[in-house]
Amino acid sequence: MWLKLCILLTYYINYMIASNCTQIKGNQIYEGSEIHIPGGNGDLQSIPANFHCVYRITVPRDSFYKLYASVDKTGIGGNPYRYIVTPGGEMTIEVVTKSLFMNTKMAISVYYRAYCKQLQISDGQTISIPGNSLQPIPANYSCTYVITAPTSPTTGLYANVTLISNMSGNQDKIIVTDITGTNDWDPDISYYNYIVIPGSSMSFQIKTGELFMASMFLIKVEWHEVNIGPTKPMIRDEINYVDLRLLKDDTSVFNSVTFSANEQLVVSQVYYISVQIDFPNCFVIDGNITDQKKIFAFKNFNYAGYESESNYMTFVMFSKGMNAYVLNLLSVAKEYNYPFAAASNPGLSFYLNSSDHSPGQKTALEIINFESIGNRITDLNIQSKTCKAYVVSGSPSNSNILLDLSTAVIPHYIDVNNLSVVAEDCAFTMDIEASDGGAHENYLCNQIEDHQIFDGSTVYIPGKSIEMETISKSFNCIYKIRTPGNSTGSLYAEVELRNGIRGVNDYIRVIDADGNWDMMNNRTGIGGIPRTFLISPGGEMSIHVVTKFLFMNSKFSITVKYYRASCKIILDSEMFDGNIVYLPGPTLEPLPANFSCTYEIPAPADGLYARVTIIRGLDKPNDKITVIDITGEEIIINSTDVSDSNHPYWYVLPGSVLTMKVTTAIDSLNSSLLISVEYLKANIGPTRIMRADSEINFVDMSTLRDERYEFCSITFLSDERIVLNHAFKGDTVRENPDRFVIDGTFSEQKKVYRLDTLDHWSFFQTKSKAITIVTFIDGFEGFVLNRKSESDKFYFMDAIATDPIYLYPFGMRASTPDAVMATEVVHFEARGILVQNLKIHSDVCKAYIIDGAPNNSSKVIMDFSKPVKMPQILDFRYFSIIGVDCQKTSA
Structure with a gap:
């Protein structure tokens, strides 16, 4: 190839003299050689007047590394021109100046490179391909560079890889396959950084078309030795989890941990309000560090239940972030329908329904407090008529039951930092939050004190009158209202509850003295007719008032009136075969206005049952009898429900109890009632x-x-x-x-x-x-x-x-x-x-x-x-x- 460069065109070439025309010698042609003409480090150099030189740049045809030469030539203005000399080829560059010195400058840089020479590996070494700077590559160039990081179970090398891309031709491209198997090269982006973790590899496939377009690239690889993190065996009855904030320390660039088992694993990302999943250069490996089945970047590993191919899972971090993963043995995951995992920091609301799955399929949620020890269940709403659900310590497979949800009293503090909520046959919602307050936390909130419980006493909650009062956001109180069991003259309590709940998620839950519960919210009558409940001697009811994080001006009031009532109590001596007990007395008797009395009618479990019959009902329209039969069903009997031809009756089976609450209106006079309770032998x-x-x-x-x-x-x-x-x-x-x-x-x-x-x-x-x-x-x-x-x-x-x-x-x-x-x-x-x-x-x-x-x-x-x-x-x-x-x- 012959190329003439004429700097001054007014002189004839015949009179030029050659000076300082040093050629490239054979011992300078080898892989990695860099030659700068006329000298220096590739910067422009002045040439004298009357200068004339023809530089010859050759590449041997047969060489061990299959060399090619990348040539940069700079002339007037400092703009470079780039050329390639292929194996067996030669190019010439003629430089000419005339007799008048004009401080003309020039620079020629020749880089001898090998086609597709792979990298060497050494701790602390930095290697660049094809050289230390961006250099043109030939047309029809095709090479795949593979970067493999060696490792052992305890130590290994990782590579910090930089790609600088300047591919000019439409047919010129770089195909990058990173350690996860992903190709993310974009011709419009010129700078990339990659990590090759110990035991993994990545590749760069460089291709150019038939036309030389002076495309250039540079791959820079820095090798570093690191210590491989510990291997932890899975523990079946514990929640096996990795908190990535704690995994990454400040003393090491590289941190890792491996979980091992004798079966496959299932990995779930923890639902976390403050989760950060897109921090760079952090990876999840299906396998251990020496046998990697698959590699995932954290940002692509947002799995609710990844099932491993191997019996190992490894987590690798080069940067800090906030995230966590829970691991389960595959056998445990299948038994509990691949349980989800969540953090209780700062709070969590969720719904579980076992009927959403196949019959008999258990389902579970694993919950972790990442900040402290302790979790508090602040709300539980059971929506199914039957409920077999419970909280266990650690993994769902743990047999250590901490709380039976079917009988749980909420709120409830659990003194462990991780637990599982398991539903076998139940549908419910639950609110749980991280708590380090311990079991001493008190949510009973201004309880009625003993000195306030006496005949004629009226107690107002939360204020000092019957009027409803506004409550703050995040309000959570359980009011326990009781009557003493040994009070002389049978002390009762009448509880009136007014609902002023306005927040969509705010509510009042009532568990009455008979164990029946009811929910009230902003859809059950704001400020409507008050609900009234009766507590018999020795009874207790609870009212749980909850508001959420947003203030919605919710209100409520509770009025408790204590009084004595002359209620007949059926004695043990009266319960025998053939005996009839009459209520409220042995004959038809008038009742006073504003009368309220609850009769409990039991039957002993050892061989008697009772037949309860209303012989004569109440006379006045606003009087009523509220019957809670042995099944818990509530029946309201009004004045029109009893007649000479209709006498409602109920059975009381051995070991069960029926209650009848008799109430008369404030303006009722001389209403009469007669109830018979006949005890008969139960032929068990x-x-x-x-x-x-x-x-x-x-x-x-x-x-x-x-x-x-x-x-x-x-x-x-x-x-x-x-x-x-x-x-x-x-x-x-x-x-x-x-x-x-x-x-x-x-x-x-x-x-x-x-x-x-x-x-x-x-x-x-x-x-x-x-x-x-x-x-x-x-x-x-x-x-x-x-x-x-x-x-x-x-x-x-x-x-x-x-x-x-x-x-x-x-x-x-x-x-x-x-x-x-x-x-x-x-x-x-x-x-x-x-x-x-x-x-x-x-x-x-x-x-x-x-x-x-x-x-x-x-x-x-x-x-x-x-x-x-x-x-x-x-x-x-x-x-x-x-x-x-x-x-x-x-x-």
């Missing part, structure tokens, strides 16, 4: 242990009845919760209020239900490990019982009773894919069941009949996937029909 039936084999547990109540007694019962006991199905046949009584189901036994009653009012009375599940059935009616009354673990295997489960007269048709049809259903069929009288007909409506039918309960102890006696001859008589007392994937109708 047998107690049976639930069978766990192929036998079906069933009972027909009519077979237990002793005609001498109205009362008929049976109790079943199990080592787990019990599921009850009501088995109908043609003459079964469908509705009658005189049938009851007790969750528990007579002596230990969780709750009493009237059979007719159970929400799903064909499929009822206990909270305890016992169930008692009571009926006061004659006739067939069939029930089938199963253990909860047996029932949980099926999407739907019911029971039917055979009938010698009535042909019972039924069908099975799965409402969801893979829904396995079961029907238990029982002949309550004897052996032998006729299957009259079978129709299969689906192309594929996977269903069968087994010779007992729907468990592994029973054997298949009829397979519907094969041709089945009908009718058939099956010589069994009972069997179960299992539908796996079939739509059929049988009778």
Whole structure:
């Protein structure tokens, strides 16, 4: 290649003389050589008058490193010109000045570089590619530079990598693959910085097109040795977490920690109000430092439940930030539906509902106080009618239960910095906040003192009158209102609550003296009619008033009036078979105006029940009787509800209590009332242990009845919760209020239900490990019982009773894919069941009949996937029909 540069054009070249025309020698041509002509460090140098030189720049064709030369030439004005000399090529640069010295300057820089020479690795070394400055690269250049950082379990090297890009051609590009596998090169951005952590690698693929466009790049790599952080084994019953603020210290550039287990891990990012996830050069590794399956940058690792490929997870930090992650063993995560994780700093509100998931699926939330030790539950709103939920210390798998939410008194302080809220069968909302106040925190707020409790006393809360008063934001008080149990003359309390709540999230929660609770907020009547509650002697109620962080001018008032009332108390000596107690007295008696009395009517658990009848009701329109029956249902009896032909009655089962609150209006005069309480012998039936084999547990109540007694019962006991199905046949009584189901036994009653009012009375599940059935009616009354673990295997489960007269048709049809259903069929009288007909409506039918309960102890006696001859008589007392994937109708 021949290039002439004429600085002065007025002279002839024939008269020029050559001076200082030193050529590049062979021993100067090697990889990494940098030569500056006529001297210096590549800066412009003056040349004399009458100067003439032709510089030859050559590159050998065959060289160990496949050299090329990058040439910068600077002339008038200092603007550089860039050229490339490829292997086996030569270029010439002719420089000419005339006889008049004009201080002309020039500079030529020649850089000999190797095609695609990889980097060397050494602690403390800084290496640049292709040289120490930006230099042109040839056309048709293609090279991939790989930067790999070595490591051992204890020490390693990391690389701080800088890319300076000046790619000029449309076809010229750099493909960057960082340690996470991401390509983030942008031709419009000229400066990048990367980190290659120990044990990882990244690459730069440099490509240029067919035309030389003087594209340039520079890769600068700084190597540093670091110590690898500790490896911590996962602890099953603890919350395993990493607080990134504490992981990064001020003494090291590099910090890391690895969690190890004998199974896969699940990582969840902690929900944190102050979270910062975009701090640079921080990474999460699926694996340990020597065996990395995947690498994620923190900003891309906002997982609610990342399931690892390996049995390790590693966290690496080069800069500080505020974030945290919780790790669970995969087996624990699956058991609790991949629990979420959250910080209780400064406060947290959440909702859990186990019914959002498949039946039997537990769900959990792991909560951590990152600032101190202690968490305070400030609000709990249970929205389901049954609730099995609890708080455990540490991981959801920990068996150390700190609080049963079904009986929790809120607020509640828990003296641990991390805990899990587990829902097995419950829907609720909860507010929890970090607290370092300890168990001594007092939220009872201006309680009624003993000296204020006497007959005729009136106490106002929170002020000094009945008028509502404004309360501040973040107000949280539980008022405990009680009456002494040993007060002479039966001291009662009448509580009047006025609701002036205005904030959307503010509320008042009441738990009355009978344990019933009610929520009040800005949608339940601001400043409306006051709610009145009665506390009997020895009783207590609570009123929890809560406002949130925003002031909304919420108000409330509580007025408590203490008084004595002449209320008849049924004595133990009056409770015997055949005795009748009359209330309020032995004869029909007039009641005074403004009369208020609550009668408690108990029945002992050892063999008596009571029948309570209103013989004569109150006369005046504003008088009323409020009955809380043994199921907890409230019934209001007015003057029109009792007549000569209608005498409302209720049963009080052994071990239960019924209350009647009688109130007359302030202007009522001579209203009369007569209530009879008749105690009768309860012929308490047998107690049976639930069978766990192929036998079906069933009972027909009519077979237990002793005609001498109205009362008929049976109790079943199990080592787990019990599921009850009501088995109908043609003459079964469908509705009658005189049938009851007790969750528990007579002596230990969780709750009493009237059979007719159970929400799903064909499929009822206990909270305890016992169930008692009571009926006061004659006739067939069939029930089938199963253990909860047996029932949980099926999407739907019911029971039917055979009938010698009535042909019972039924069908099975799965409402969801893979829904396995079961029907238990029982002949309550004897052996032998006729299957009259079978129709299969689906192309594929996977269903069968087994010779007992729907468990592994029973054997298949009829397979519907094969041709089945009908009718058939099956010589069994009972069997179960299992539908796996079939739509059929049988009778």
